[in-house]
Amino acid sequence: METDPQAITRLLIDTLAANPRVTREITAETVIVDDLALDSLAVMNFVMEIEDRLDVSVPLDRLAEIRTIGDLAGCLAELAGQR
Amino acid sequence: MSASVLAKFAGLAEQRRVLLGGGRDPFGVVFEHALSATEAVVDGRKVTLFGSNNYLGLNHDPECLRAAAEAARSEGTGTTGSRIANGTYGLHAELEAELAAFFGRRSCMVFTTGYQANLGMLSVLAGKDDVLLLDADSHASIYDASRLSQAQVIRFRHNDPDDLDRRLRRIGEIPGSKLVVVEGIYSMLGDAAPLAEFVEVKRRAGAALLVDEAHSFGVLGEHGRGLAEAAGVEADVEFVVGTFSKSLGSIGGYCVSDAEGFDILRVACRPYMFTASAPPSVIASTRAALARIARDPGLRQRLWENARRFYGGLENTGFRLGPRVSPIVAARMPDVPTAVAFWNALLDRGIYVNLTLPPATPDGQPLLRCSVTASHEVAQIDAAVAGFAAVAAALRLSLAAPSPAAG
Ligand SMILES: Cc1ncc(COP(=O)(O)O)c(C=O)c1O
Numbered sequence: 415m416e417t418d419p420q421a422i423t424r425l426l427i428d429t430l431a432a433n434p435r436v437t438r439e440i441t442a443e444t445v446i447v448d449d450l451a452l453d454s455l456a457v458m459n460f461v462m463e464i465e466d467r468l469d470v471s472v473p474l475d476r477l478a479e480i481r482t483i484g485d486l487a488g489c490l491a492e493l494a495g496q497r
Numbered sequence: 498m499s500a501s502v503l504a505k506f507a508g509l510a511e512q513r514r515v516l517l518g519g520g521r522d523p524f525g526v527v528f529e530h531a532l533s534a535t536e537a538v539v540d541g542r543k544v545t546l547f548g549s550n551n552y553l554g555l556n557h558d559p560e561c562l563r564a565a566a567e568a569a570r571s572e573g574t575g576t577t578g579s580r581i582a583n584g585t586y587g588l589h590a591e592l593e594a595e596l597a598a599f600f601g602r603r604s605c606m607v608f609t610t611g612y613q614a615n616l617g618m619l620s621v622l623a624g625k626d627d628v629l630l631l632d633a634d635s636h637a638s639i640y641d642a643s644r645l646s647q648a649q650v651i652r653f654r655h656n657d658p659d660d661l662d663r664r665l666r667r668i669g670e671i672p673g674s675k676l677v678v679v680e681g682i683y684s685m686l687g688d689a690a691p692l693a694e695f696v697e698v699k700r701r702a703g704a705a706l707l708v709d710e711a712h713s714f715g716v717l718g719e720h721g722r723g724l725a726e727a728a729g730v731e732a733d734v735e736f737v738v739g740t741f742s743k744s745l746g747s748i749g750g751y752c753v754s755d756a757e758g759f760d761i762l763r764v765a766c767r768p769y770m771f772t773a774s775a776p777p778s779v780i781a782s783t784r785a786a787l788a789r790i791a792r793d794p795g796l797r798q799r800l801w802e803n804a805r806r807f808y809g810g811l812e813n814t815g816f817r818l819g820p821r822v823s824p825i826v827a828a829r830m831p832d833v834p835t836a837v838a839f840w841n842a843l844l845d846r847g848i849y850v851n852l853t854l855p856p857a858t859p860d861g862q863p864l865l866r867c868s869v870t871a872s873h874e875v876a877q878i879d880a881a882v883a884g885f886a887a888v889a890a891a892l893r894l895s896l897a898a899p900s901p902a903a904g
Binding site for chain 1: 631633643644649650651652654664667668855856861
């Protein structure tokens with residue numbers, strides 16, 4: 415299973431780019447809620463898609479602390495590394 | 498100073514302005530008078546209520562009214578105190594005993610609202626070393642409770658026991674406990690949890706299960722005990738939470754359980770300890786409503802007849818609805834402007850339903866969420882179905898072809 419933060423960042427960007435609601439360019443610095451105009455539910459649903467790919471569960475209490483795509487990749491990498 | 502404090506609501510304020518475009522404020526409706534379980538006055542006109550959660554119509558039941566009035570007269574308008582201080586009256590203790598008996602459980606705690614029952618139970622049961630697992634479509638009170646809890650919080654796909662199973666496996670062995678939370682009937686689409694499958698999964702993982710029967714109490718099960726009764730798995734449900742604000746026609750919440758030592762929670766559960774208890778009138782009418790539900794299964798029967806008639810009527814008209822017949826009937830709308838226009842047009846015709854918008858709805862889709870009660874007359878239901886059809890035609894909403902298998 416993927417544990418490299420950079421590869422996970424790419425996975426996040428590719429997945430978001432395929433979402434028709436997301437129109438702008440995405441980088442590791444993109445702030446998920448503000449820049450992508452996703453509501454809390456849309457963010458949780460997006461994370462669910464990624465969780466299945468990496469075989470991890472991101473606790474909601476951790477998700478609340480995450481701002482950018484890079485933060486999310488770091489968190490996913492850490493959780494995947496613990497497996 | 499106040500301007501900068503509220504600056505973060507600019508986006509929300511803009512969304513709200515759009516909603517007001519249809520004429521009324523869908524989240525600011527005033528019922529100038531509540532006339533009966535199925536009628537109220539809005540803008541000086543009588544409207545029929547198809548969005549009340551008042552499943553058994555007991556908020557205008559003569560016996561419940563009498564019990565409330567008598568209790569207010571003899572015991573006062575409010576308790577002016579919390580359950581652990583001066584706010585537990587004989588009435589509260591009796592209602593707890595009666596609810597425990599109704600469910601065949603050892604213990605019951607009564608809270609001042611259903612929201613607080615969830616806030617209290619989830620936060621007190623799931624502590625620092627524990628994991629709370631929530632269905633993705635959980636009610637706001639469950640999400641808010643998870644934030645008050647110190648536990649790790651994991652969300653699983655709606656009504657998906659396999660996804661819960663995967664996530665429980667990922668957690669593996671931990672020193673703390675695991676608590677799974679699902680609802681009996683989901684408040685948006687009226688769908689029920691596959692409870693027997695969830696029970697299998699939670700048993701294998703050694704997790705505990707809490708079911709919020711807010712919308713299923715008095716509605717499902719041979720005796721009205723909810724989905725756990727209907728699914729025949731009550732012995733595997735450690736905690737049942739519910740509310741008085743729907744089928745019981747008042748306000749308040751409860752948790753019943755067989756757990757050993759349950760009563761210690763009365764001095765650990767903050768949303769139980771630090772708010773005033775429900776007033777005597779409320780507790781008295783709730784007791785009368787509970788007694789009525791226990792002795793009159795005909796109420797539930799009428800509710801389901803009405804639910805089938807309304808669901809069937811909208812389905813045959815071509816509306817896209819929730820997955821199964823239920824007292825909650827949700828008509829899916831293609832987009833927010835259509836939903837707002839439809840909602841306003843229904844109210845113009847004297848039909849009140851709930852407008853529900855994402856992110857409160859699943860799948861990011863707006864809904865006209867209707868609820869049926871045992872008190873609706875057949876004529877009111879047929880008129881509402883006709884109203885929906887007329888508004889759909891006026892707005893040129895594309896509907897599915899009418900199903901010939903009507904009946
Ligand atoms: C599933 C669910 N749980 C809890 C509640 C809260 O209940 P109450 O309105 O009594 O606070 C509601 C409804 O509002 C609900 O739909």
